[in-house]
Amino acid sequence: MTESLVRQREVTLVDLVDRLLGGGVVISGDITLAVADVDLVQVSLRALIASVDTVDEAVR
Amino acid sequence: MIYVYAIGDGVSRARVVGLDGRAVERVTEGRLTAFVTRDMERPPEPTPATLGAHDEVVMSLMVDGAVLPMRFGTVLRDDADIRAVVRDRADELVQALDRVRGRVELGVRAVWRGNHAEPPAASGGDFLRAKLRRRAAARMVAAEVHPRLAQLATDARCSLLPRDDTPLAAAYLVDRVRCGEFEAHAAELAEEQPDAELVVSGPWPPYSFSEPTDA
Numbered sequence: 001m002t003e004s005l006v007r008q009r010e011v012t013l014v015d016l017v018d019r020l021l022g023g024g025v026v027i028s029g030d031i032t033l034a035v036a037d038v039d040l041v042q043v044s045l046r047a048l049i050a051s052v053d054t055v056d057e058a059v060r
Numbered sequence: 061m062i063y064v065y066a067i068g069d070g071v072s073r074a075r076v077v078g079l080d081g082r083a084v085e086r087v088t089e090g091r092l093t094a095f096v097t098r099d100m101e102r103p104p105e106p107t108p109a110t111l112g113a114h115d116e117v118v119m120s121l122m123v124d125g126a127v128l129p130m131r132f133g134t135v136l137r138d139d140a141d142i143r144a145v146v147r148d149r150a151d152e153l154v155q156a157l158d159r160v161r162g163r164v165e166l167g168v169r170a171v172w173r174g175n176h177a178e179p180p181a182a183s184g185g186d187f188l189r190a191k192l193r194r195r196a197a198a199r200m201v202a203a204e205v206h207p208r209l210a211q212l213a214t215d216a217r218c219s220l221l222p223r224d225d226t227p228l229a230a231a232y233l234v235d236r237v238r239c240g241e242f243e244a245h246a247a248e249l250a251e252e253q254p255d256a257e258l259v260v261s262g263p264w265p266p267y268s269f270s271e272p273t274d275a
Contacts, residue, residue, distance in 0.1 A: 011115065013108055015167050015261040018229065020111050020132035023267030025067065025153075027134055027145050 070125025089146040103135045118265040126161040128270040164263035170228040170256040198227035231268035
């Protein structure tokens with residue numbers, strides 16, 4: 001796992017969902033018009049995860 | 061509205077393509093830059109494609125300097141609003157950027173093998189016993205894996221049994237140059253676990269290390 005892997009990595013949907021919807025900088029308060037509704041999204045994407053674990057094809 | 065991917069302090073002008081193939085632009089406030097797509101008509105739907113696109117943008121930006129990814133789906137009204145956020149939280153953001161500089165996030169997820177994977181069946185008593193057994197086994201996996209991997213990281217997060225099929229989901233902030241060492245160590249540990257397989261993912265932008273002190 002070296003720098004070259006930065007472009008080569010395999011991204012699985014479950015890891016992607018956990019990080020993008022559970023991590024990152026959160027801007028709270030009225031200034032934010034929208035941020036993904038985590039609970040709602042988790043439910044719909046989990047169903048997807050159950051059927052496909054690798055997101056590569058969907059992404060690229 | 062304006063979609064925000066990340067905040068960083070890089071100075072590159074590299075062209076990056078964002079959601080819906082739209083341009084990623086820069087909004088600079090002091091020494092910090094927000095990476096955005098302007099004139100979004102609505103917040104993006106979270107799909108594998110949009111999540112992947114957000115992630116790809118942040119990965120590309122990491123080549124030119126430290127960045128803090130935003131939570132997916134962050135949409136503000138306009139430039140003035142994102143400038144205000146960056147200005148108000150400048151000190152905290154600069155500190156977080158310094159913490160992640162030159163580092164990447166590596167994920168380690170454990171998945172059961174063998175009979176822990178089976179859903180508990182039959183009576184309520186069986187159900188509870190299976191649940192307790194799983195929790196004890198998850199604790200054991202975490203105790204053997206997490207401290208040893210955390211030694212190779214500058215920061216770490218660990219969540220025990222976040223889902224029934226997942227005894228452990230952990231994230232490690234690792235110096236780029238130590239990624240190989242980390243992965244080799246994780247592979248060794250994986251062979252020693254009777255109950256679980258370890259899945260290493262990344263390198264990722266520092267999604268799990270972008271907020272100040274949620275440790």
